[in-house]
Each structure stands twice: as structure tokens, then as C-alpha cells.
Amino acid sequence: MNTRSMIFTLYGDYIRHYGSEIWIGSLIRLLKEFGHNEQAVRAAISRMSKQGWIQSTKRGNKSYYVLTEQGSNRIEEAAKRIFKLNQPSWDGKWRILMYSIPEEIRQVRDELRQELVWSGFGSLSNSSWISPNPLEKQVYDMISKYDIKSYVNFFIADYDGPNEKKHLVESCWDLQEINERYGEFISKYSQKYIIDKNKIEKGEMTDGQCFVERTILVHEYRKFLFVDPGLPQELLPDKWLGDSAASLFSQYYKEIAEPAGRFFEEIFKEGNEINKRDGDHDFLTHPLIID
Incomplete structure (x- = not known):
């Protein structure tokens, strides 16, 4: 698992509930x-x-890292999509972004494409x-x-054919492939959920193990943000597995959330105590909030 990606997961699932800041040693x-x-x-x-x-x-000789406004906005948006309960009803409109970005700033164009895919x-x-x-x-x-105002046009419009909306959707997204990935997620984690649930009930799973499993669960489920556009129900195919995957994720997450949170808090507070002993008396902790 990529280190940078794992750090994003930790900020999104834990650190943002503690003021979005952490000592590098704890991380x-x-x-x-x-x-x-x-x-x-x-x-x-x-x-x-x-x-x-x-x-x-910096406080003393200790380094702390806090989310910027850009980072906080991205983390909050991701959290809303990961922990969403219901898909809002569709207003029937299509948002259309068209651009003509010159070749000399193609890096901007490439980054914009990545942002658009991530947004759905x-x-x-x-x-x-x-x-x-x-x-x-x-x-x-x-x-x-x-800073591309001069190169883009943005529309909110109706689709008037000549094909059905289904054809438009299929032109832009491979829903069959996404559905298959949801199926793989369900197949893997439905078994893990039952096994870990039994272990927790029998006291055979430590807080540290729950922390690892919860973090990996969120990390794996978070990958769907890059492939699933989150289409309204009206545009989804029959036998769509996204809802079942979301339900499984929610159940599994709730099962291991509390012991995982205890482990994180222990490490977080250990770092706090170490820094207090070293003279960093202004570092404050914040209560954990579990979505």
C-alpha cells in the first residue's frame, strides 16, 4: 500500500477528528x-x-503536520462520499464542462482531468x-x-437525445467493470466481516488488529471514489452492487470502529505525553468522533 495514500486515509478516518494535526513521531x-x-x-x-x-x-524541535484548507476540503468531500447514507434524487440536469487548454500548460490539463475523474x-x-x-x-x-477561466465553458443542460440516457451513461462510464469491482469487494469483505465479528465477540482480536483492519477497509473502499461517479439511482443498471457494498462497508466499519479508535487514541496521546515531557505544553488533543 502506497505510503502517501495511507497517510490520506489516516487523516480522513482519524486525524481530522483531532484538529487535523499530528506529531510526525505519532504518524x-x-x-x-x-x-x-x-x-x-x-x-x-x-x-x-x-x-x-x-x-x-514547529513547537520546540518537534514537527507537526496539519491539513491545509485545500487538504481539509478534499478530506471532507471524500468522507461525505464514503459515509453517505442516501443518494439524493436527481434533478434531471447534466453538468457539462468544456475546455481548450493550450499545450504549453498541458500539466494543468492533465491535473484537471484527474480532478474531474475524482469528482465523478x-x-x-x-x-x-x-x-x-x-x-x-x-x-x-x-x-x-x-486559473483557467479563459479556457473553459460550463453548462447546466437537459439531454434531448437522439439516444436514451442509458446510451449517454455507457459512453462515459464502464458501469459493468465498476459493478464487477464491487462484487469482488463484497466477496472478500463479507467473509472477513463474519470472521472478525466472531473474533471480537470472543475477545480474540486486539485493538491494534482492529486498527489495522479498519484502516485497510477504509483504504480499499476509498478507491471506489476514483472509479464510481456516484450516479443517481435513475441512471444505474439493474442489479447494481454499489448499495450492497456500501451496506457491508458500514456494518464492518461499525463493528471494528471503537477498538480501532482506542488504539489510535493511545498512540496519539503517547506522542502528546512525550512532547509535554519535552516541554511542548501547548499541544491539545481533541475527542474522537466516529462517523
């Missing part, structure tokens, strides 16, 4: 549970800082992207972030 200790060494953690943190997701602060847009053509979801804020945030 290194937590990631050691997954086989990541100190050098890999520091390299990943440095990269995330350069990309604007986090920023460092589908590519209708090389420079035309659509979504049935109300993503106006995300679109204008991207336009501002990349």
Missing part, C-alpha cells in the same frame, strides 16, 4: 503497523506538503466532461485553483 508509529518505515513516511509527508495538502508547524465526471470527448450530479462548487473551485 511514523501508526504507519509502522502497515510496514512503512520512517524514511518512507517522511518522504511522503514532504511530497504532500509540496502539493499543498498539509503544512508543517465522465469524458464524453477529449475536452468535454459531463456529470448528472450538482458539482457546480467543485467545478468553480477547479477553475479558480488552476
Whole structure:
């Protein structure tokens, strides 16, 4: 598992509930549970800082890393999509973003495409992207972030054929492949859920093991944010497995959330106590909130 990606998972599932800030020593200790060494953690943190997701602060000779506004917005958006309960009803409208970004800033174009995919847009053509979801804020945030106002046009429109909406959806997203991936998730984690549930009931699973399993569960489920556009129910095929996967995720998560949270809090507070002994008396903890 990629170190940088695991750090994003930890910020999203744990650290954001503690003021979005953590001592680097605690982060290194937590990631050691997954086989990541100190050098890999520091390299990943440095990269995330350069990309604007986090920023460092110093107290004494200790380094802390807190989410930036950009990082916090991304984490909160991801959390809402991961822990969503119900898909809102569709207003029948399509959001269409069209751009013509010059070759000399193609890096911006490439990054914009990645952002669009992550937000749930589908590519209708090389420079035309659509979504049935109300993503106006995300679109204008991207336009501002990349300073591309002069190169884009954004529409909210109806689809008037000549084909059915199903044909439009199939042109932009491979729902069969996504459904197969959901099936694989269900097959794997339905068995793990039963096994771990029995272990917890018998007291055969430590808090540390629950922390590892909860983090991996969220980490794996979070990958669907990059492939599933979150289409309204009206546009989904019959026998869609996304809802069943979401239900399984929620049940499994709730089963291991409390002991996993205890383990995280123990490491988090150990770092706090170490730093207090070293003279960092202004570092505050925050209560854990489990979605």
C-alpha cells in the first residue's frame, strides 16, 4: 500500500477528528503497523506538503503536520462520499464542462482531468466532461485553483437525445467493470466481516488488529471514489452492487470502529505525553468522533 495514500486515509478516518494535526513521531508509529518505515513516511509527508495538502508547524524541535484548507476540503468531500447514507434524487440536469487548454500548460490539463475523474465526471470527448450530479462548487473551485477561466465553458443542460440516457451513461462510464469491482469487494469483505465479528465477540482480536483492519477497509473502499461517479439511482443498471457494498462497508466499519479508535487514541496521546515531557505544553488533543 502506497505510503502517501495511507497517510490520506489516516487523516480522513482519524486525524481530522483531532484538529487535523499530528506529531510526525505519532504518524511514523501508526504507519509502522502497515510496514512503512520512517524514511518512507517522511518522504511522503514532504511530497504532500509540496502539493499543498498539509503544512508543517514547529513547537520546540518537534514537527507537526496539519491539513491545509485545500487538504481539509478534499478530506471532507471524500468522507461525505464514503459515509453517505442516501443518494439524493436527481434533478434531471447534466453538468457539462468544456475546455481548450493550450499545450504549453498541458500539466494543468492533465491535473484537471484527474480532478474531474475524482469528482465523478465522465469524458464524453477529449475536452468535454459531463456529470448528472450538482458539482457546480467543485467545478468553480477547479477553475479558480488552476486559473483557467479563459479556457473553459460550463453548462447546466437537459439531454434531448437522439439516444436514451442509458446510451449517454455507457459512453462515459464502464458501469459493468465498476459493478464487477464491487462484487469482488463484497466477496472478500463479507467473509472477513463474519470472521472478525466472531473474533471480537470472543475477545480474540486486539485493538491494534482492529486498527489495522479498519484502516485497510477504509483504504480499499476509498478507491471506489476514483472509479464510481456516484450516479443517481435513475441512471444505474439493474442489479447494481454499489448499495450492497456500501451496506457491508458500514456494518464492518461499525463493528471494528471503537477498538480501532482506542488504539489510535493511545498512540496519539503517547506522542502528546512525550512532547509535554519535552516541554511542548501547548499541544491539545481533541475527542474522537466516529462517523
